[in-house]
Amino acid sequence: PRVFRIAVLPGDGIGPEVVAEATKVLQVVNSASPDFELKLEEHQFGGAAIDAVGEPLPPSTLKACQEADAILMGSIGGPKWGVDAKVRPEPGLLTLRKTLGLYANIRPANFASEGLLEYTPLRPEVARGFDTVVVRELIGGLYFGTRKEASAEPDVGTAWDNMIYSEAEIQRITRVAAQIALSTNPPMEIHSIDKANVLACSRLWRKTVTETLTKEYPQIIFDHQLVDSTAMVMVSNPRKLNGVILTENLFGDILSDQSSVIPGSLGLLPSASLAGAPSKVSSPDFKPTHGLYEPIHGSAPDIAGKGIANPIGTILSAAMLLRYSLGLDKPASAIEAAVRKVLDLPATGGYGLRTADLGGKVGTTELGYKVVEAL
C-alpha cells in the first residue's frame, strides 16, 4: 500500500484534545483502507515546545514537517506565553509557514447544516445561505516585511513594520482563488479585498488580480471591494460576499476570523495552508508540495482540559488533508458526510449531539466517537 506520513502538532490549550479526535478518525480511515497506510507521528510545537525545549519550533519538528506528506495541527498559544514573554509560540508558526512556503490559506465558512442556523449571532434570515471561502495570502505583507522594534536604534520610541508585495506573490494566490472558484459549477464569484484608495500594495493587488483573472480565467466573475466596507457588509448582508474572498495576509486574518463566527460556531470550521503550484487545486489529484491543516479556532485556554471543546473543526481539517495533500477524495467525503450526519441528529432527551459551543452537553471524546460510528 502507499504510505503517507502525517506530522501531527497537537500544540497548546484545547489543541491536544481536538487533535486526538481527528487522529482517531484518521486511524479508522486507515484501518478501513487496504490500499494506503497513514503513518501519524506527533511532534512538539508552540507553547508546549517552549516549555519542553525552550523554542516553539524545534529543528526536529521543522524537519518532520518538511518531510511529511501533510501536517495536522491543533492550536498554539495561551496566557502563559503572552506578548511580553521572551519566547512566544507565534513566531514558530510564522517560521513554519514561511519555511514551507505555505502561501495559500483556505478557510471555508458556511453552514455545514441548516440545523445550525439557530446558532448564528446574526438574524437567521440575514445569515441563511452564507457560503464563502476566504483565500488568504499567508507569507507576505506586513507579517513578513522588515520591521523595527521601538527599543531598537535609531529612533528609540518609534516602531515600524513594512507591508510588501510583489506581482508574482499576488499572481500565485490569485490562481489558487481561481481554481477554488472553478471547483463549483457554475464557478463561484471572486471578491478581491484591498484598501486601494490608500495603499500602494493594494493598488498593485487590484491591478494584478484584474490582469490575472481577465487573462487566465475569463470565465470567472470578480469584483474589488475595500476592506472597511467588506467588514461592514459581512455583518449587514453577508450573502453579498458569497463565493471566494481573495485577500492579503492581514486583511485575511481579520476577515476570516470575522466570517468564521457567522455560521454559528467557530468550532466547526477547518482550514488548509498550502504550498506549491496551484494549477490543480480543484481536481482530485491535486497535490500541494506541503499542506498544513488546522481548525480555525485558537487554543481556548479557558476551556482547555475540560473535555468540552468541539473537535469538528479539526476532524474536517483532517478531511481537507486527505483531499488536498494525499489526493484521497473518497475518505475525505466520507468524513464530511459523517460529520453532517452527526450534527443533524436531533437532540434527544435534552442531550444533543453537540458540544457546549453549540448549546449541547456532549464532550469532545464522545463527539469524536459519534463521528467514527457514523463513518
Added chain:
Amino acid sequence: PRVFRIAVLPGDGIGPEVVAEATKVLQVVNSASPDFELKLEEHQFGGAAIDAVGEPLPPSTLKACQEADAILMGSIGGPKWGVDAKVRPEPGLLTLRKTLGLYANIRPANFASEGLLEYTPLRPEVARGFDTVVVRELIGGLYFGTRKEASAEPDVGTAWDNMIYSEAEIQRITRVAAQIALSTNPPMEIHSIDKANVLACSRLWRKTVTETLTKEYPQIIFDHQLVDSTAMVMVSNPRKLNGVILTENLFGDILSDQSSVIPGSLGLLPSASLAGAPSKVSSPDFKPTHGLYEPIHGSAPDIAGKGIANPIGTILSAAMLLRYSLGLDKPASAIEAAVRKVLDLPATGGYGLRTADLGGKVGTTELGYKVVEAL
C-alpha cells in the same frame, strides 16, 4: 454675540443632500440663540472639486478649513473618481486630516433608541445594549508612512507601504480615549486593539497604552485584544466590547465600519476628527484646535440624487460640532433629543418617520424638517 465660522464641505454623492439638512438644523439653532452667531460657508471638496478645479482639496478650501472654528463634511468619492483615476478624492481628505493634525477620530456606535433594535442585522438579544465609541488614531500608521508604487524604480513590480508609530503619537490618542472614558460615571472600560503577536508597531502600542493609562488614569479599567479576535467578538458578542475601542488608523478604519452596522443603520451615526490637546475632551469647555465632523456613511452613489438618504448621521455630526468645537453643549443636546424623539415616533398608516435604510418611506428633506420641528 460670539461669531463662529463653520466651513461646510458637502462633497459628493449624497453628501450635499444630507449636509443640506444639517445646515438647516444649524440655521434654526442659530436664529434661536441671540448670544452666538453661526457663519456657514460652503467650499468645494472631493470629487466635486476635482470636476470643478482639477484637485480634491483646492488651496482656498484648505485655507477656509484652517481658519474656521469647525468643519462640517458630507462624504466624498464615487465611481467617477475610482482607484484608476488620475486624480482621486481620497488624498484630499487625507491631506486635510494631516495638515490640520486631526489625529483623533471619534465614532460612537450605539442604539440611539430601543425602537431601532429591529433594524440590526444581529439577533436582537445579541445586539441589545451594544454601546461603544471607537477612538481611531487618524494621521499615523500605514496611511501616512512612506510607500512605493509598483511602477516606481527600483524593483518594478513590487510595492510597499510602511506602518510607523511613535510613542508620542500613541500617548496622545490614548489620552483622548481616556478622557472619553471618563465622560461617563463610572468611567467606560477601554479596549485597546492591536496585533501585538506580529507587529512591532502593535507591541509599542500595547506598551504605551498600558503605561499611559496606568500612570495617568489609574481609575480606568482597560484590556488589550487582538484585531482578528475583536472582529470576531464584535459579531458573536458585541456587548463584550462596550466602552471605548482604542486603536490605530487601519484597524480603526475596519472596526469602526464593522461596528457601525450593528445598531441597524449606518445612516444614523456621526463622527468627529479632532486636533489639539486632549486634556478636556469630556468637559463642556473643551475646544479642539480643529475639528471635522461627518457622518460615518460614504457617498452612496447608488442612491445619490434620489432624496432618500438618511440625514441623521450628519445632523448628529453637527451636534458633535457644536459640543466639541464650539463648546455649545445645550443646543447639541437639544438636537440629539430632537433626533431621538423623531426616531421613536411610531409609524402611522404605513408611513414611518424613517428613511429607506430603516425600512421607512420618508425622504431626506422631510426628515430634516421633522427634526427641526422637534427642536
